[in-house]
Amino acid sequence: MSTDTVKHAESTPDTEQPWAELGLKDDEYARIREILGRRPTDAELAMYSVMWSEHCSYKSSKVHWHYWKENTTEEMRAKMLAGIGENAGVVDIGDGWAVTFKVESHNHPSYVEPYQGAATGVGGIVRDIIAMGARPLAVMDPLRFGAADHPDTKRVLPGVVAGIGGYGNCLGLPNIGGEVVFDSTYQGNPLVNAMCIGAMRTEDLHLAHASGVGNKVMLFGARTGLDGIGGVSVLASETFSGDESGTGRKKLPSVQVGDPFTEKVLIECCLELFLEGIVVGIQDLGGAGLSCATSELASAGDGGMRVELDRVPLRAEGMTPAEILSSESQERMCAVVKPEDVEAFLRVCRKWDVIATEIGEVTDGENLVITWHGETVVDVPPRTVAHEGPEYHRPFARPTEQDVLQSATPDLLPRPSTSDELRETVMTMISSPNLASREWVTQQYDRYVRGGTVLSQPCDSGMIRIDESTGRGVAAATDCNGRFVKLDPYTGTQLALAEAYRNVATGGATPLAVTNCLNFGSPEDPGVMWQFEQAVKGLAEGCRELGIPVTGGNVSFYNQTGDTAILPTPVVGVLGTIDDVRRRIPTGIGNEAGESLILLGETREEFGGSEWAHVVHRHLGGTPPKVDLAREKLLADILVAGSRDGMISAAHDLSEGGLAQTIVEMALIGQTGARLVLDPDMDPFTQLFSESAGRVLIAVPRSEELRFTELCSARGLPWRKTGVVVPEMDALEIQDVATFPLAELRTAWEGTLPALFD
């Protein structure tokens, strides 16, 4: 067998190449030939095909990125130390601290192999955060599954949860929140998104740049194997036809296998390297492995790089250059180091027993040149691989069914009206899979490690302390109601933004920046592309109105089974900061003697896409609740002011399930009774179950009640005293409707997921 070198490619221009099997279109293959002025080698074809894939190149989505640019003002940009295009966005939170955060999807692997798919999703996002020079501090996991009672959900969910726990717990990163949502559209396509937050001193920010001629390229971490090669195995069978029985040719599953111990050691090793100041540039090896890392490092630096691929430590025999370049073996990083620092670099790696190898150097040329035992197998302009991939202008159009969907309003659905019916509805709702306690999931995650967690599930947001001397901390929340997005992608995405923003403020933190993970169906469907375009526009314009920048994001397309796409799910993550985490607002009531319950915001009759319509009537139609971002901003301002001045003793946002769900959770989490007094001028059903946005239920110590409500009135925020906390009562009383013993509520709320998954 011979290696397909550049020289060989030049002399054999007519060799048939399996570009279509690798997912390239004929015009894309033609463009590669045009760029190179010859046919690509096998290794080059492998690089272009993975880097020009939808996952790596964003070729269907980037045509809509102008919305981000148009809607980011100078003031918003000023908060960002790094933005879209870097491994993760970075914002300045004050006191010399910078925080980085990002969400990524690992949807398809997690359906095929739930444990490893989810585990390596955590591993990948954590490496993105390290690649910014930050210490990873916490993870969160927005998850979507098929119907809770479907037999396959019982395969997927426990595997995903165990994978996230198995990997994340072993890294020593607290898991501080996320989402678990069930809907049958996710049956064949669960969503496993993973978010990581990290922090660093602002001067320690590292970017993925390979600058400085003569600097060395160091590959460190795990060995490179045949796992996760996916489509590129086509090349192997082409090149080695008739050799299937040979050693090392065994095809491994295309889902990678994670080794969290290696990652934990790699984290500590990287942090020590940063501390010693010997890293010029760094990049993690994730999707597309070395292809991605070398081309991105070179492209973002001075351009030229030479790599000796035969120096890469391998764990399988007989791997071809194409396989080495596209392997997605986990727990690997690539760094650029000055020649005089190589010895120090190797010393730190030895301390942590991390394998480190010098594989090349930065050159003054313009190309990324990769050799294999002395022969050139890749000679490409790195920008054409990493940053100048194809861009599609896919057609998009509002589907005609959208009108049918919106006109099927929930207005005529039978509603509960008697006390008995309302009581039964409360019990049905709190025990339904989307509203029941998530404890079965979250108790498999370590939320305590590192000792900085001050809020975590079941709170609205997760919050961690960054600086022990000052108490400065950050909070984060992720949200998306896919039904709202389905009914109206523009408004639905703004509702996701509003909810994540509100959840951060509900804990007492000031919202600062936004990330996203846009999960959609096939971009080849104009209706899906319209949902996507509307979502991006809605999010970008919403962020502008709130004055917080989008610092980065991730797109996952092709989330569909046959012709049926998932509910469009643009998960929005909001990051906030708080001066002193001791002023965080807890979720449960009963923290102070004598608390009043006050509902902030306005309740309207809004049931389109509501949990009630879904649970009770299996209905999805109408329009989602109205969104008013100016109001959300005012609400957040008041919550933050209330936390700063110690006027709020508990707070919980109103979302799926409405007021009934919120007060039940506040009582159960606080293990304290309460009496709710409804407005006599509005029907109880609407008050209890409407999902109007912009609302938070708070507990206020009686001594602060007047001061707080005067603040609300003066600022023009609608409020209504809705009840009192009654510590001596082990029940929730909804006056004139029903009384619920806390024990009965707890059994219903906590029993659902264990009954389904134990």
Add this chain to the structure above:
Amino acid sequence: MTAKVGVITFPGTLDDVDAARAVRYADVEAVSLWHGDHDLSGVDAVVVPGGFSYGDYLRAGAIARFAPVMGSVIDAARKGMPVLGICNGFQVLCEAGLLPGALVRNHKLHFVCRDQWLRVENTQTAWTTRYEPGAEILVPVKNGEGAYMADEPTLDALDGEGRVVFRYVGGNPNGSRRDIAGISDPTGRIVGLMPHPEHAIDALTGPSDDGLGMFLSALDALQGAPA
């Protein structure tokens, strides 16, 4: 002389920063000990913290017990130095033969992280003198392999000699025999437990500050205060 408590870091140790913080909260100097070193840096006591030492892919603690630093810890412990093993540290002390029995996979086979009530059954050990006899304390438990197992004669001996230091109350989270959460050696200087007192030193970040008493007890033991 101010007391110094060493906190060991193996590759894969996770709760070392927390253990060191808890030691400092008790006004004791925390000294970081590296797995590859033999030298204990003159510390007066050692905490073997939680985590997944060397990945724990084989059996929790099975590799860590052979680390160079553990040789020194075992020698010092046999001469009476107070040693506390928390979670993975407890597993390491059992593997090292300093404590009897073993920790096996939780009965429901899941990792469990929750706030757990414990009863302090022995307030005479080097790590528990600050507690009232029978006190109930709330600390986090978080592990995948936390079910304490030993043969019946060993369990009888532990019970009979007052060497069950902590017992789970209000529900056994992992299937431990006789609800055992923590035990001691016959001298009461070496204690191991699965729950995490170092995560319960401040109600801001933990469910309570009930765990701090263990580190304050060690301070008393080191300063020779009457127990």
